Amino acid sequence: MIQNQQLIDFVVDKVEDMKGRDIQNLDVSELSSVTDTMVICSGNSKRHVKSIADNVIKEAKHADLDVIGVEGMEESEWVLVDLGDVVLHVMQDSARDFYQLEKLWAPIAAESKAG
Numbered sequence: 001m002i003q004n005q006q007l008i009d010f011v012v013d014k015v016e017d018m019k020g021r022d023i024q025n026l027d028v029s030e031l032s033s034v035t036d037t038m039v040i041c042s043g044n045s046k047r048h049v050k051s052i053a054d055n056v057i058k059e060a061k062h063a064d065l066d067v068i069g070v071e072g073m074e075e076s077e078w079v080l081v082d083l084g085d086v087v088l089h090v091m092q093d094s095a096r097d098f099y100q101l102e103k104l105w106a107p108i109a110a111e112s113k114a115g
Contacts, residue, residue: 007065007086008037014059015041018052020090026105035087040101042093046076052090053079 012023020041029036043049050073060067060083068082078095081088089101 004036004085007083008039010060010063010065011039011056011083011086011088014056015039015052015088015090018048018055020052022096024102026102028105031105035082036085038087038089038101038105040089040091040096042096043090044092046092049079049090049092050076053081053088056081056088056090 008025012025015023020043023039023041026038026040027036028038041052043052053070053073053076057067057070060081066084068084070079070081072079077092078099079090081090091099091101
């Protein structure tokens with residue numbers, strides 16, 4: 001069984017293979033019953049976002065990891081790849097700027113750790 005940090009490293013490595021940008025890891029284990037970590041990254045275009053997500057999915061399956069779900073592939077403005085303990089969000093800059101997941105989750109995560 002792959003450990004959480006190994007899964008995070010795996011996802012980040014596969015994102016980097018496809019030149020994903022501005023990679024952030026958010027520990028949401030204290031805040032979410034759905035996942036422990038969110039990995040957020042940016043792609044330059046719809047095609048780039050789709051390619052990053054496709055690579056992570058393909059490599060995860062090759063490594064016998066469970067891909068629980070994928071959402072947003074058709075539009076490819078924001079693709080979510082659910083790997084259980086890690087959920088990857090691949091976003092175009094416009095979607096990332098609009099939704100600001102880091103600002104939404106990071107202060108809550110930091111507050112949770114301090115509390």
